[in-house]
Amino acid sequence: MDFAESDEHALLRKGMADLVKQFPREYWRQKDLAEEFPQEYWDALSKQGWLGLLVPEEYGGAGLNMYEAHIAAYEAARNGAGVPGGDLLMRTYMFGTYPIRQFGSAGLKERWLPRIAEGKAIFSIGHTEPVAGVNTFDIETFAERRAGEFVVNGQKIWMTLAHRADAILLVARTKRKEEVRDKSDGLTLFLLDTRESKIRTARLPASVMRPLGENVVYFEDTSIPEENVIGEVDRGWRYLVNVFNAERLGTASVAAGAGEYVLDLAVEYAKTRSVFGRPIGSNQAVSFPLAEIRMYLEAAKILLQKAAWRFDRGEDPSVEGNMAAYIASEAAWRAADQAVQTFGGLGFSVEMDIERYYRDLRLFKTAPVPREMVFNFISRRVLGLPRTF
Template identity: 40%
Template sequence: MDRPGLDALRERTRALCAGFPDEYWRETDRDRRYPQEFVDTLTAAGLLSVLVPTEYGGGGLGVTEASVVVEEINRSGGHSAACHAQLYTMGALLRHGSDRLKDAYLPPIARGELRLQAFSITEAAAGSDTTAIATTATRDGADYVLDGHKNWTSRIAESDLALVLARTAERAADRTRGLTLFLVDLRRVRAEQPEALEVVPVRTMFNYATNQVTYRGLRVPADHVVGEVDAGFRHVVDGWNAERVLLAAEAIGDGYWFVERAVAYASTREVFGRPIGANQGVAFPLADAYMQVRAADLMRYEAARLFDAGEPCGAEANMAKHLAAEASWAAANAALDTHGGNGFVDEYDVERKFRETRLYRVAPVGNNMVKAFVATRVLGLPRSY
């Protein structure tokens, strides 16, 4: 990908990540501790505000550059889940937020004074059918009042702001209508109406800082609507496309990490008098995985290019996410097989990254849902749901 400054950004990110070695990530994973020191370092370096336009003090870069940042975090052995939301939430806020909202919040985000890390959408009953969410937002004077429950809202405890999707009208023939996106200032909520927000941490198989969240009469000023009332689903899609591109880049970073670690191990580990990498049973799965990662990498860049150009990119973003998830999983299994029993030992870090990279086949959208999207929206086949 030939884009001015991309290599320099890659090297800059890599240099910062070098200050957080395997031991750091191993410890935070074991304790399920939020990697605050790492996130603070990226924030101070301006890497979490690369998408904020320069007129607001940000980097003024695109999703292409943001994807390189998260790729390098994962390729270094880290885990971008600690901070990736501040990058992909920008798609909805930048394209649909009012000038007032952008003027009020983007400069302090760019300065590292505010964190926008929470995207509150998913509900247990709705699952992948976002148009079926039941959390409501009812107009009451100058405010909207939010009531409902979200079962996957990550990093809300570490965030100052949250994007929340809620229902403002009954579900109709056009299922995408009737949902509205809100920018919630969590500082104000915690200070003025703490009883309106209940956060219950959820322990997962890897360190993800996710929560169940209940909104009970939470008041949000009407001028904190992002975009148009009842059109929030369409606004969220911009965030989703960015999210798919960025998580594809994370999976690609994982894929490279697995291949590089496995190649190093296979080149030095000797059994029966020779390096195990000389055996085709070890070498071929690694070669296959590497080729899959490289192919997914190309689709990631194509999806990012389209997004940055303001062109439709739903198909490419979804395909990039699918291909990258499958590639990283192939690389993970090849790396685990290469390490044998040592792959299950935490000091080699393969088992940790193995757990982390498994997410991408499920989230932010399951790979079967991607196949359904491509089948119907790209190939024109009849809808299955």
């Protein structure tokens, strides 16, 4: 057992921290208010090679792994890029590079991995539907096989960044529900290229991750070439589970990093704001919750490191990944909530940025994986309790 960080990892942390510090709180506040894509941040990530971190070297990337990907997403959020800035990295790594490099055909790799490394590929993922949220097996979007292609009809909801996406990782049904052997049968994962496959998007106004933007997406006889299948037709679930495991790592990294950042803001304010002639942080009612949150955030970070380590060893990371996602999301949410309390009335001022973190960090208790689904998973998988559904 060795908890000492390698020089390479320390350098990686510093590199991301230095980059993100070029984009102060005002930058993210304006992007949030204007609901505008953080193009300058994206360009900086691209220029310094961060978007190609998971891309193998032969395709122009850094050829690193999940451990390093989680460090990059964590440090981006930890140093002020917040939930939208961390999510941008997370989705590039987990919904773009990872499924392509792990399960994609040689053709898909040739086509996409160099583009990712060059910062020319924004990814979205589409699994949630109006009729199917946590229960992916209920999806209705159908991809019908025709000569050399699939023709997709259906609707997805809550697709972050779909309106700007170059590629969409799409989950669709390729067998009718009545035909399947078991509920995981008959789902297929596609990489939809928005330049060649027509989709229609409608913005879904939302209070979180406003620089990125949410969408309803309509697939109306959308044709996807056969070669864009990721993994195998009808067996998409086994690939999607791996993407969800990667996503757990990504969102836990962003939550833990953003939680630390907003906690720092609260601690700094508690040291400097004087009421009754002394800093408010000298009251244990103010300091104890901050101390407690710091401990939970540390626990989340250690769980995350273990989950990422297991991922890179090819072991099943789902237990630690789900635990990390839960602990990080709870701790980060508490950090934002306690920051509002610490700032008093100023916690609600847009110019203090605390309310922005409060909105954004509430997300992870609900999406991408609601806390109830983590409890269901841990009850069954770790405690051996009966299935509840």
